[in-house]
Amino acid sequence: MPERGPTIFAAGLVLPVSAPDIRDGAVLVREGRIAAVGTLEELGQGNPDAQLRYFPHGTIVPGAVNAHAHLGFRRGDAPEGGSFSTWLAGLIERLPEKESWTAEAARASAREAIEAGTTFMAESSPYGECLPQLVESGLAGTVYAEFFPHEIGTPEEAVEFIVNKVRELREGLPERVDAQVSVHSPYTVDPESSRLAARRTRELGWRLAIHLSESPEELEFVRQGTGGLADIFGRNEWGGVGVSPVRYAESIELLAPSTIAAHLATGVSEEDLEILARTGVAAAHCPRSNEFLGCGVSPVPRMLERGVRVGMGTDGLWSSPSMNLFEETLVAVRLHGFEGATGLELATLGGARALGIKAETGSLEAGKWADLAVVDVDPGDEDPAREVIEAAAGGAVLSTVVGGVAVYDSATETAG
Numbered sequence: 001m002p003e004r005g006p007t008i009f010a011a012g013l014v015l016p017v018s019a020p021d022i023r024d025g026a027v028l029v030r031e032g033r034i035a036a037v038g039t040l041e042e043l044g045q046g047n048p049d050a051q052l053r054y055f056p057h058g059t060i061v062p063g064a065v066n067a068h069a070h071l072g073f074r075r076g077d078a079p080e081g082g083s084f085s086t087w088l089a090g091l092i093e094r095l096p097e098k099e100s101w102t103a104e105a106a107r108a109s110a111r112e113a114i115e116a117g118t119t120f121m122a123e124s125s126p127y128g129e130c131l132p133q134l135v136e137s138g139l140a141g142t143v144y145a146e147f148f149p150h151e152i153g154t155p156e157e158a159v160e161f162i163v164n165k166v167r168e169l170r171e172g173l174p175e176r177v178d179a180q181v182s183v184h185s186p187y188t189v190d191p192e193s194s195r196l197a198a199r200r201t202r203e204l205g206w207r208l209a210i211h212l213s214e215s216p217e218e219l220e221f222v223r224q225g226t227g228g229l230a231d232i233f234g235r236n237e238w239g240g241v242g243v244s245p246v247r248y249a250e251s252i253e254l255l256a257p258s259t260i261a262a263h264l265a266t267g268v269s270e271e272d273l274e275i276l277a278r279t280g281v282a283a284a285h286c287p288r289s290n291e292f293l294g295c296g297v298s299p300v301p302r303m304l305e306r307g308v309r310v311g312m313g314t315d316g317l318w319s320s321p322s323m324n325l326f327e328e329t330l331v332a333v334r335l336h337g338f339e340g341a342t343g344l345e346l347a348t349l350g351g352a353r354a355l356g357i358k359a360e361t362g363s364l365e366a367g368k369w370a371d372l373a374v375v376d377v378d379p380g381d382e383d384p385a386r387e388v389i390e391a392a393a394g395g396a397v398l399s400t401v402v403g404g405v406a407v408y409d410s411a412t413e414t415a416g
């Protein structure tokens with residue numbers, strides 16, 4: 001890569017998230033990292049050699065961190081929503097057909113995320129199949145490789161297989177992309193494989209992603225071993241344990257600070273919240289997917305009160321209308337009555353905390369990677385973060401910068 005000189009990104013407003021808003025603010029970038037954040041005046045004077053990218057009527061925010069997504073789905077032909085198990089049955093039925101277009105869908109999903117100001121993508125796919133498209137996209141991110149033990153062998157063989165697979169996926173990756181393991185869900189991965197995967201990945205110092213307490217059908221499966229999910233998989237030998245999915249996940253050792261649990265939408269009780277807080281597991285909130293699949297509303301305000309780390313996730317295009325994390329966040333802001341600043345934090349630093357990467361990204365701070373989005377909005381003083389979320393949700397991202405490199409520029413695109 002050629003040596004790049006310093007660049008100053010400046011705008012009418014800079015929202016660093018971890019520090020107060022800055023009018024006529026600027027971010028100085030050197031070698032992909034943030035060297036300083038301040039006013040344009042101070043950074044401009046001190047760095048006359050820097051190239052200036054100035055958006056006087058725009059706002060600079062940290063890039064969105066998508067804490068839970070699936071890249072390999074496409075818009076327009078999702079299975080019917082309304083019920084999680086009906087939707088999942090439709091999805092499984094179409095897996096053979098889907099193979100022919102998964103790569104194309106992953107490319108398009110990643111591109112859509114980038115054009116909506118996303119800079120980090122936590123993606124889950126079977127055996128990490130969407131890793132090539134994530135790498136190609138220019139995003140920073142993690143592929144969580146899902147494994148399905150019934151396709152592999154004994155729990156020991158299944159876990160050995162996925163650990164080796166992830167090692168293989170990691171070979172030759174760019175600096176800011178990595179691969180980890182996902183234990184897909186309580187109804188697809190048996191307890192012994194789940195427990196072994198959790199232990200093994202923790203021994204290795206790896207991270208883990210899971211889906212948890214997503215749907216009414218999952219609750220019924222775990223508690224009683226019956227219902228739509230038991231019907232689909234025709235194997236309910238480990239369901240019916242008589243406890244909540246959260247308590248079950250704790251009992252098979254899945255919950256830890258290095259784990260991120262997606263959804264937590266249905267039936268999360270006060271007792272479950274206590275378990276989440278005590279184990280230190282993080283959460284990914286996907287309100288649009290939850291609504292589409294009839295899964296209820298995740299008690300995110302209660303999680304935040306208890307100190308649970310929460311990020312936002314779009315999920316994939318078969319359960320969600322877009323890969324725009326700011327659009328997802330706007331729904332959460334309305335649903336929970338959050339201030340804009342809380343929403344912006346969930347979309348950026350909250351996701352970085354949840355994924356264990358807060359030292360690297362999620363806010364505009366010296367030392368972190370220069371991951372930022374420029375939004376075409378010049379907000380007033382009342383709730384500027386909310387105005388920025390609304391604008392970005394509506395497609396007003398002008399530029400997306402990952403590690404100091406502009407991976408999207410709307411002006412350039414318009415000019416052809």
Ligand SMILES: [Zn+2]
Nearest residue numbers: 070211262315
């Ligand atoms: Zn998901």
